[in-house]
Amino acid sequence: MRDVTTARTPTRNRGNRRTEILAAAATLFAARGFHGVSIEDIGGAVGVSGPALYRHFSGKEALLAELLLDVSSRLRESAVAAVTSPGSPEDTLDALLNVQITFALEQPALITVHDRELGNVPEPARRQIRRLQRLYVEEWVTVLAELHPACPPPRLRAATHAMFGLLNSTPHSAGELRPEAMRPLLRAMARAAIASIATIG
Template sequence: MTTTGAEQDTALHADAGRPSRREQILQAAARLFAERGARAVGVDDVGAAVGVTGPAIYRHFASKDAMLAEILVRISERLLAGGSERVAAAGADPADQLRALIAFQVDFALDNPALIVVHDRDLGSLPEADAAQVRRLQRRYVEVWVAVLARLHPTAEAAACRARAHAVFGLINSTPHSAGRVDRAAMAGLLADMAWSAATS
């Protein structure tokens, strides 16, 4: 699979400035994990990607598992915080809230293709305590969507709203498979249209 450079995986940046060494390590790890799978990447590989020796990594992370855990927790925290903020900013209309959520998820997927791949493939590689934390955050993010969809479909059961949300995630998060093959603006529009149809049908 072709993935884009780690510099595009903006969800690992703490702010808009130059990434810290810790963030550079996380970005490199995310790119390598996406390309090879977390199990096939060693600490020395990550060190080489950022121009330091493997042992220097241990000043920032206790292990490769700690890097993977921080990557996946950060993804989940950013999604939950960002989705909640978009809903709050969109006003009271659930259709506007849904459009804001879709736009947010589309931008996240297009800007963070390596993270999407790592999240989908390597969650099962985490120690159970870390995996449980990620799943709790994921469930809270899904419930942000479910609450909006329930207002948009007042007669629908929660399970149906949850199924719609997961259908939208499946559509949008498929973007790493076509990264670089379609113009970003065109891809964003296509994904938003398909996601809207899946969420409102």
């Protein structure tokens, strides 16, 4: 008689497995590039065969698309939560900085993958990613406009992108310091960059 206490259901740990696959793919894509990684490589990293990954993703491009869609969506949702929470513009800016700095410190592989591999995402998903990113930027611009009302939106938007470049340098810079030391450094540098917006003609 079958021991039902040990029987696996088709959905057992399915969500966890999908998360494991995405994390492994991000690490491999960052280290070896999208074209340098096979489905078999990703499967091997999580202890399954390459073909078994097709239960979760239709292919390598779909996996890459979900990686970047997921992180873009999570960043935008976190920014919306920060902007809609009670508090002054300074409080909101602190919350936004925490969102971006946490991402930069905890997900350097995803930063590398986005910078290098977005062009390999199929076009419909790429448009969605770009749209989510634009919406994320606009949350920052809205708050910065409250802090620097005399600055035109294009300058605030350009400054936001430049600040992201500073914070998203962690694939190169974070290895020099422990996260608990890197976090205040990134925050201080970002704050200094923001403070300079209104002083530049």
